[in-house]
Each structure stands twice: as structure tokens, then as C-alpha cells.
Amino acid sequence: SRSLNLAVIPGDGIGQEVVAEGLKVLSAVLPQDVKLETKEYDFGAKRYHATGETLTDADLDALKQHDAILLGAIGDPSVPSGVLERGFLLKLRFAFDHHVNLRPSKLLPGVATPLAGQPEIDFVVVREGTEGPYTGNGGTIRTGTPHEVATEVSVNTAFGVERVVRDAFARAQARPRQKLTLVHKNNVLTFAGHLWTNIFNKVAAEYPEVATEYIHVDAATIYLVTQPERFDVIVTDNLFGDIITDLAAAVSGGIGVAASGNINPSGAFPSMFEPVHGSAPDIAGLGKADPTATVLSVALLLRHLGHDAEAARIEDAVSADLAERGAKPARSTSEIGDALSVRVAG
Amino acid sequence: SRSLNLAVIPGDGIGQEVVAEGLKVLSAVLPQDVKLETKEYDFGAKRYHATGETLTDADLDALKQHDAILLGAIGDPSVPSGVLERGFLLKLRFAFDHHVNLRPSKLLPGVATPLAGQPEIDFVVVREGTEGPYTGNGGTIRTGTPHEVATEVSVNTAFGVERVVRDAFARAQARPRQKLTLVHKNNVLTFAGHLWTNIFNKVAAEYPEVATEYIHVDAATIYLVTQPERFDVIVTDNLFGDIITDLAAAVSGGIGVAASGNINPSGAFPSMFEPVHGSAPDIAGLGKADPTATVLSVALLLRHLGHDAEAARIEDAVSADLAERGAKPARSTSEIGDALSVRVAG
Ligand SMILES: CC(C)[C@H](C(=O)O)[C@@H](O)C(=O)O
Ligand SMILES: CC(C)[C@H](C(=O)O)[C@@H](O)C(=O)O
Numbered sequence: 270s271r272s273l274n275l276a277v278i279p280g281d282g283i284g285q286e287v288v289a290e291g292l293k294v295l296s297a298v299l300p301q302d303v304k305l306e307t308k309e310y311d312f313g314a315k316r317y318h319a320t321g322e323t324l325t326d327a328d329l330d331a332l333k334q335h336d337a338i339l340l341g342a343i344g345d346p347s348v349p350s351g352v353l354e355r356g357f358l359l360k361l362r363f364a365f366d367h368h369v370n371l372r373p374s375k376l377l378p379g380v381a382t383p384l385a386g387q388p389e390i391d392f393v394v395v396r397e398g399t400e401g402p403y404t405g406n407g408g409t410i411r412t413g414t415p416h417e418v419a420t421e422v423s424v425n426t427a428f429g430v431e432r433v434v435r436d437a438f439a440r441a442q443a444r445p446r447q448k449l450t451l452v453h454k455n456n457v458l459t460f461a462g463h464l465w466t467n468i469f470n471k472v473a474a475e476y477p478e479v480a481t482e483y484i485h486v487d488a489a490t491i492y493l494v495t496q497p498e499r500f501d502v503i504v505t506d507n508l509f510g511d512i513i514t515d516l517a518a519a520v521s522g523g524i525g526v527a528a529s530g531n532i533n534p535s536g537a538f539p540s541m542f543e544p545v546h547g548s549a550p551d552i553a554g555l556g557k558a559d560p561t562a563t564v565l566s567v568a569l570l571l572r573h574l575g576h577d578a579e580a581a582r583i584e585d586a587v588s589a590d591l592a593e594r595g596a597k598p599a600r601s602t603s604e605i606g607d608a609l610s611v612r613v614a615g
Numbered sequence: 616s617r618s619l620n621l622a623v624i625p626g627d628g629i630g631q632e633v634v635a636e637g638l639k640v641l642s643a644v645l646p647q648d649v650k651l652e653t654k655e656y657d658f659g660a661k662r663y664h665a666t667g668e669t670l671t672d673a674d675l676d677a678l679k680q681h682d683a684i685l686l687g688a689i690g691d692p693s694v695p696s697g698v699l700e701r702g703f704l705l706k707l708r709f710a711f712d713h714h715v716n717l718r719p720s721k722l723l724p725g726v727a728t729p730l731a732g733q734p735e736i737d738f739v740v741v742r743e744g745t746e747g748p749y750t751g752n753g754g755t756i757r758t759g760t761p762h763e764v765a766t767e768v769s770v771n772t773a774f775g776v777e778r779v780v781r782d783a784f785a786r787a788q789a790r791p792r793q794k795l796t797l798v799h800k801n802n803v804l805t806f807a808g809h810l811w812t813n814i815f816n817k818v819a820a821e822y823p824e825v826a827t828e829y830i831h832v833d834a835a836t837i838y839l840v841t842q843p844e845r846f847d848v849i850v851t852d853n854l855f856g857d858i859i860t861d862l863a864a865a866v867s868g869g870i871g872v873a874a875s876g877n878i879n880p881s882g883a884f885p886s887m888f889e890p891v892h893g894s895a896p897d898i899a900g901l902g903k904a905d906p907t908a909t910v911l912s913v914a915l916l917l918r919h920l921g922h923d924a925e926a927a928r929i930e931d932a933v934s935a936d937l938a939e940r941g942a943k944p945a946r947s948t949s950e951i952g953d954a955l956s957v958r959v960a961g
Binding site for chain 2: 344350351354355359382383384385386402403405407408409411413414415416417418419420421422423424425426427428431454455456457458459460461462463464466467486487488490491493494495508511512513514515516518519520523524
């Protein structure tokens with residue numbers, strides 16, 4: 270009999286509520302012969318305030334034992350900006366070498382978009398997750414004085430760029446439209462930009478079926494609102510990926526439905542799956558949060574672990590649920606989770 | 616009698632066509648007693664191919680003699696990415712210390728937007744123009760090998776941040792809504808982000824009338840498509856400003872109408888005004904380019920030099936022209952320029 274040994278990190282704010290629904294749907298979709306084991310971890314603002322810890326070496330050792338990690342949200346206004354982000358979220362991505370940050374965007378029928386004319390949106394962003402301006406390199410001198418200088422160093426390696434570009438080409442080749450867009454700013458950030466562009470062009474030669482294009486990040490934001498249908502797979506740097514995936518989420522149904530995977534394709538460390546939205550402290554505890562993004566993150570998790578049929582069942586359930594939302598009164602977090610559980614089991 | 620001594624840089628692609636219309640409207644709007652002198656400069660791809668030069672010290676000395684600079688567009692596919700951008704556009708911004716990059720976004724009545732429901736959009740982005748990831752700091756080692764490392768260094772100084780933050784507060788205070796939003800990514804880029812945030816908060820204390828908020832750049836892209844009306848003045852870093860102003864242009868009528876000023880508020884060097892769009896080589900020479908963005912850049916130029924009434928006449932003419940566009944057949948570049956010239960003179 271098979272098993273799924275999951276680390277669960279509800280985290281802060283609405284993280285608790287949405288993760289509960291994600292687990293509910295996961296239990297409902299899993300075949301009888303897959304034994305689900307979950308272990309909950311208390312990372313986030315509460316633990317930070319109580320102990321000053323964000324993520325210790327012992328924590329990392331414990332997390333390593335799991336097949337995958339499901340995360341709700343980390344972040345609270347009571348903690349200074351950057352402490353939990355750098356001390357937990359980014360520390361985990363870097364420690365477990367989550368270099369493929371996968372963020373699909375699909376505008377499902379019946380879902381509201383801020384764009385006029387209900388465009389066709391179905392693309393996936395492969396965001397690099399372990400390099401670029403996210404490395405924490407840099408510093409300050411004369412801190413707090415009128416002569417302060419603060420630097421941020423974007424670090425990019427051929428090794429790091431090539432592995433994520435290869436991952437993106439493989440994904441593009443496996444999709445019907447077989448198109449890959451590189452998004453960067455190679456006319457200004459020429460050192461990193463030329464590295465990305467040269468590796469992209471080199472790997473492209475091995476994938477003659479995949480149509481390629483290059484778009485500057487500023488222009489990409491224009492296309493995301495004027496021609497989102499032009500995109501199939503996008504590969505991009507860590508920071509550009511952060512920015513364009515929030516925009517992509519906004520145009521394809523909002524961050525209430527945007528899922529993501531922080532993937533280590535080698536399997537050397539467990540991958541982590543999380544909704545793109547944050548902890549939304551303003552609505553925490555009210556049962557108002559939409560658990561759909563977490564449920565879709567569970568689908569990404571299942572697909573990553575090879576449970577493709579179950580992943581598809583979740584995605585179909587979400588599509589069906591979203592299609593009916595316009596016609597129905599608003600539901601609570603757990604009502605949406607219940608409805609999705611019924612659908613995936615049915 | 617007064618004079619206006621203008622450097623004109625048509626540049627590449629549609630730059631030639633749109634600048635001609637900008638000058639046409641400028642001549643039509645200027646009062647009789649203002650003597651307009653223009654000198655054309657041949658910067659861009661042609662000169663680069665002929666001489667290998669992009670912008671020499673002698674060029675900078677010549678440009679310094681002018682009251683202001685009007686630029687069309689620089690860039691051509693025949694020139695490797697980055698050469699003209701770093702060698703001309705950015706070199707000029709840095710040499711003339713254009714630290715206030717001003718980019719207004721206003722959705723005028725009758726103008727198409729990709730957003731549903733015709734939202735109210737009327738904000739201005741104050742983008743820092745001489746620091747951040749645009750400094751050209753960084754480099755590569757083991758270039759072209761599988762062990763290449765490429766870095767990009769974002770350089771931020773208290774001096775550079777404070778002057779642009781002060782400029783933005785002054786602009787916010789002078790506007791009816793008196794609101795200023797800082798856009799950064801201070802939870803990840805903590806060194807630069809805290810510098811920006813601390814200075815923003817310090818200067819805010821001197822402007823009690825101005826309401827302030829902080830938004831991460833990724834979230835800002837969401838608000839730009841879901842709640843653009845929330846913005847009044849935005850102040851941000853050079854790269855974030857590049858990205859969000861293209862998105863802002865897209866939602867408020869497109870880059871066909873987006874104007875910008877590269878301003879040195881001290882007047883130590885002439886300021887430069889240019890449409891946000893590029894050289895669009897695919898439509899160059901066809902008379903299809905919309906000169907409106909250039910004409911609005913001329914309005915920014917006039918306002919910068921104190922010709923407020925003339926600037927307003929241009930803006931009113933553009934509003935009236937745009938309001939009627941939907942009902943009329945498409946016009947050529949020069950027909951639009953002619954129509955605007957008639958309106959500003961009338
Ligand atoms: C919270 C923050 C560290 C994170 C990021 O910037 O990657 C978030 O915005 C995201 O997109 O997952
Ligand atoms: C062409 C490029 C150097 C420039 C920039 O990145 O600033 C352009 O995108 C702009 O916004 O003016």
C-alpha cells in the first residue's frame with residue numbers, strides 16, 4: 270500500500286482556515302490504498318514572538334522527512350517586514366533548493382476578471398526560485414545616516430539559469446501550443462540578461478518544436494492585460510516572476526484561485542505547495558477566505574507526486590464549482606471546502 | 616522677448632514621425648513672443664552603425680546648451696540589445712542627473728482600456744531615474760562557460776532616495792487628493808527596501824496633509840488592474856517604476872498616449888521629454904504611429920519650463936481629440952498632428 274507523508278504549515282492569518290480545507294479535499298480525493306499521514310508545524314508569527322525562531326536547522330531536518338509540504342500563508346503585521354519572508358519563506362526555498370517556482374494561470378469559465386471581453390488565459394509561469402535579487406546579497410553602509418548606501422545584488426549562474434530554462438522547455442514541449450516566452454530586461458540588466466538570453470537560445474536549439482520569443486518585463490505587463498492569450502509557458506527570473514505572477518493571478522480570477530509550487534525536480538528535498546495569496550490578516554478568522562487557491566495547490570502537489578488522476582479530479586471540481594459561483598450566494602471558507610470535497614469524492 | 620531653445624532627437628523607427636508632429640503642435644501653441652529655436656541631433660541606430668558612437672562627451676556638451684530635450688525613440692533590432700539603451704538613453708539620464716522620471720496616467724473619456732467597467736484612472740508615477748538596478752554595476756565571471764556568474768547591483772543612496780521622495784511628496788501635496796503610495800519590495804529587498812521605507816516615513820512627517828501608504832510591487836500590479844482609482848501619486852525605484860508605468864500606460868489608454876519626463880528639478884542640466892513607447896520598427900515609416908504620446912510629452916516639457924497655460928491647451932486638445940476618436944475613421948500620424956495643431960491654435 271502507498272503512503273503520502275505530508276508536512277502541513279498552516280502559518281498565519283487565513284493560512285489556518287484555507288489549509289484545513291485543502292486537507293479536507295485531499296482526504297476526500299485520495300484513493301483508499303494511499304495512507305495519508307500529516308504532521309503540523311507551527312511556523313509563523315506566533316512561534317517567532319514566543320521563541321524568536323523562524324526556521325531552525327532542526328526544523329529543516331524534520332521537514333526533510335516528508336514527501337511534500339503544504340503551506341497556508343506566513344506573515345503578520347506584528348512582525349517587521351522581511352523577518353518572516355527572509356527568515357522562513359525564502360530560507361525554506363533556498364534550503365530545499367526550490368528552483369522551479371511553478372505558477373499556472375487559467376481563466377476558468379464563469380470566473381470574473383478585471384479585463385474586458387473575457388480573454389482566453391491559459392499559461393504557466395516557471396519562475397526561478399533560488400537566484401536573482403532574492404539571494405539576500407547586498408548590504409548597507411553608513412546605515413541610518415544621510416550618507417547611507419544600500420545595495421541589493423542579483424546573483425545569476427549559468428547552472429541556475431540553465432536548469433530552470435530546461436525545465437520550462439520540457440513543460441512547453443509537453444503542452445499543446447508548445448510556446449515558450451523568456452521574460453527579462455536584457456537591454457538594461459545586460460549582465461544577467463545576456464546570460465539568460467544566451468542560455469535560452471542555446472537550449473532552444475534542442476527543442477525545435479517549441480516556438481520561442483523574448484519579451485522585456487515591462488512590455489510583458491502590457492501583454493498580460495492586452496493579449497494574455499499570447500502566452501503558453503513563460504520562464505523568468507525570481508523577481509520578475511514574483512511581479513508578473515501576481516498580475517497574472519489578478520487577470521485570471523484573482524489571488525483567491527492562484528496556486529503555486531516551489532519545486533525541487535530532483536526530489537533531493539521535498540517540494541512545497543502554497544497559495545499565491547498572503548495571510549490577509551484583515552479577514553483572518555472570519556471564514557471569508559477563499560480556500561480555492563490552496564485546494565489547487567494540493568492538486569499541484571498531487572501531480573508532483575505522480576497522482577495525476579487525483580490532481581485532475583480536483584481541478585475539474587474547482588472548475589465546476591467556479592462556474593456556478595456567479596449564480597449562488599457567497600459561501601464560507603468551509604462551505605467551499607465541503608462543496609469541493611463532495612465533488613472530488615463523487 | 617522670451618525664447619525656447621530645444622534639442623530635438625527624433626531617433627529611430629517611428630521616432631522621426633512622432634517628433635515631427637510634436638514640433639508641429641509646439642509651434643502652433645507657443646505665443647508669438649516666444650522664439651522657438653530647435654536643433655536636431657542624429658543619435659540612434661544610424662549614427663551607431665556609421666560611427667560606432669552612441670553619445671560622446673562633445674554631444675553631451677552640445678545638449679547642455681539647450682533649455683530642454685525632446686526625444687522620439689531610440690532602438691533598432693539591428694543593434695544588439697543594450698547598446699543604445701545603456702550607451703544612449705541611460706547614459707543621458709545619468710549624465711544629466713534626470714532623477715525624477717515623471718509618468719502621468721490618466722484615462723481620458725472615450726479612450727479604450729483593457730479593463731472592464733471604465734475605471735477612474737488619474738495618477739502620476741514618480742520613478743527614480745539615476746539609481747537602483749539601472750546603474751550598470753555588476754558583471755560576469757567565467758563568461759560564456761557553464762560556470763558563469765552574472766551579477767547586477769542595485770545601488771541606492773539616502774541622498775538619491777530622499778530627493779525623489781521629497782519631489783513626490785511635494786507633487787502629492789499640490790494635487791487635490793493628496794495621497795502618496797510608496798511601491799517597493801521591502802520584505803525581500805530588505806537593504807534597499809528599508810532605506811526607501813525609512814526615508815519615506817521620515818519625510819512623511821513633514822507632510823501631515825498627505826495620506827501615505829506602502830504597497831509591495833507585486834501587489835501594486837494587482838491594484839493597477841483591480842483598483843487603479845486608489846492611486847494618486849506613486850513614488851518608486853527605477854526598475855519597479857519601469858515595470859509599473861508600462862502597465863499603467865496599458866490600462867490608461869495604451870502606450871500610444873503615455874508621456875514621460877526625465878527631469879532634473881535643479882535645472883543644472885536640461886530635462887528630457889519622451890513618449891513611453893519605443894521605436895516600433897514594424898510600423899516605422901507607414902504614417903500609422905500615434906503621435907499623441909509625443910504631443911503630451913511636449914505638454915510636460917512646456918509645464919516644466921513654466922509655460923503652464925500652453926501645456927494645459929495641449930492637454931485639453933488631446934482630451935477633445937481622443938473623445939471623438941471612436942466615432943471617426945482612423946487617421947495618419949500627420950493627420951492627428953494637424954488636428955491637434957488646429958485645436959491648440961484655435
Ligand atoms: C512573501 C514573499 C517573500 C513572496 C515572494 O516575493 O516570493 C511572495 O510575494 C510570493 O510571490 O510568493
Ligand atoms: C528602453 C529602456 C532603457 C527604458 C527603461 O527601461 O527605462 C524604457 O523601457 C523606458 O521605460 O523608458
